[in-house]
Amino acid sequence: MDDDVSRDDQRPDGAAGAGSQAEDCAGGPPAGEQEPAATASLAAELRQMWQQLDPVPAGLAERVVFSLEVDALTGADLDLELELMRLQETQTTGAGARGDDEVRTVTFGSETMTVMLAISDVDGGHRIDGWVAPGGRRGIEVRTAQGASREECDETGRFALAFVPPGHFQLVLVGDDPGDAQRAVVTPALTL
């Protein structure tokens, strides 16, 4: 493709040598007054193009704000080590024609833990059946738009939330072992 552009960078043209301080100003997009108008205009168009065609997902900022409230939940205890999970997979099974039998499976993972959630629709909200691996009893803080509640998973790592209201949703898994107490595993916030 256009790899000649990359190869050009390898050329020792002195830009990265002794002159690098002076080149500093030319290092990135020059300030408005230095950049040719046509370049500035194309750059501005590019920026606008990305904003229009690949916009930040609706609600992302709100989900972040919701996530940050975990701080309050953990008593802003900055010593508590948080391990952040990532979304790994989503699947939909048994979707009826109108989608009302739909069960969505969402899997989160971190270096030490996996959480699988089966989310189904119930009247006015959702039911969530969860499975944490590795298993073992541990506390689960369930954070929703209506506040936080404390649940627990059983020896096999299973737990069930009979009703979860629509809106933001996040889990904080807290180890019950004394050695684990200073650590919590947090899922990203979702919007149900």
Added chain:
Amino acid sequence: MVSNGTVPPTGTAGAAAVPGARDARTRRPGDPLPDLAVVQVPPGPRRHELADRSAALFRAWCDGDGRASAELVTLLTPTLWHTARAYRVDHATAEDVVQNAWMALARRRDQLRDPQAVLAWLLVTVRRDAARTAAGARVTVADPEPLLAVSPDPAPGPAATVIDDDRARRLWTAVGRLSERCQRLLRVVAFSDRPDYASLSVDLGMPMGSIGPTRGRCLKKLREHLGEESQWTTT
């Protein structure tokens, strides 16, 4: 239904993954599209302003103002999103990268000595996490189709001027013909903060002095691709 970007509907990609796309599409036809010539955004000063506003909000947050953190998140999340997406990670990954950067900042906010650096810190964190993830498993080659114009969270700053859809799409296609490195560089720089070049050079694996020239060559290539389209006129 799970209806956010973190959990895109199964089996679909692109437009369907972003709620609101449909609403925006139905909303749009009536709106007059401003002429492109109106796009006049001098990038330099505005970026400094973003860093300054971020610093002020971050200070307020550290002083216990809860609303300041929400304002800061609203201000910077679009920029962080575009930075993560520059690494061609999929939507869900980009969301996670952005959420995790904020969580990490929240946990460490007492350690960040210079509030002025908060924007740069977030940008570096997002770039490195996205690059790390892109090197791993969950990467899409590219989203097959650009989303239709939605702009649910318009970027902060002076009134954003809409480019008409057709022109935006042609630009998107032309960018897609550039090398991966050019695409990343152009997008990262477009949403970067000016004082951030030192780390940018580390993250992009090029000397600070060659970021500008390389970007210039990428833009030149882009212009060539656009030039092949007879109807393209630069403003």
